[in-house]
Amino acid sequence: xxxxxxxxVGKKGSPSYRIVVxxxxxxxxxAYLEWIGNYDPMADPxxxxxxxxxxxxxxxxxxxxxxxxxxxxxxxxxxxREPLNRNLETRNPEEEPAAPTPAPAPSATxxxxxxxxxSTEDDAASGEEASEASEETEEAST
Numbered sequence: 001x002x003x004x005x006x007x008x009v010g011k012k013g014s015p016s017y018r019i020v021v022x023x024x025x026x027x028x029x030x031a032y033l034e035w036i037g038n039y040d041p042m043a044d045p046x047x048x049x050x051x052x053x054x055x056x057x058x059x060x061x062x063x064x065x066x067x068x069x070x071x072x073x074x075x076x077x078x079x080x081r082e083p084l085n086r087n088l089e090t091r092n093p094e095e096e097p098a099a100p101t102p103a104p105a106p107s108a109t110x111x112x113x114x115x116x117x118x119s120t121e122d123d124a125a126s127g128e129e130a131s132e133a134s135e136e137t138e139e140a141s142t
Contacts, residue, residue: 002063004055004073006039007032016040019050019069021058034058039072048072 001024006017008029019037026032036058037050055078065073073079
């Protein structure tokens with residue numbers, strides 16, 4: 001499978017790229033079939049030169065552009081821009097979206113439970129009985 005991609009050239013800290021047609025299995029800076037353009041990201045605005053006819057020919061032969069080259073080809077109007085899929089649902093503008101029906105409210109049933117105040121009173125009473133028992137054992141041991 002062929003891919004149109006960037007091949008880095010230039011010295012450290014100042015990259016520039018060649019737009020090349022290469023086999024997918026070839027390394028980034030490895031062998032390529034054809035050099036079809038240049039891309040200089042350090043220029044303001046980024047400079048792009050591309051052989052339009054060669055790029056269109058390789059695309060017609062089935063070469064797939066990398067993501068970066070796809071953006072460059074779209075800037076140069078060689079590829080059509082793909083619409084952004086911001087709204088995943090396809091809606092008919094004539095039809096209004098149906099309002100969601102609210103879920104029925106759960107039935108309100110009260111279950112009799114012990115109140116927290118009653119349980120704390122029971123715990124306090126049992127605690128008093130335990131402390132009285134421990135005091136009696138202490139007195140008996142002395």
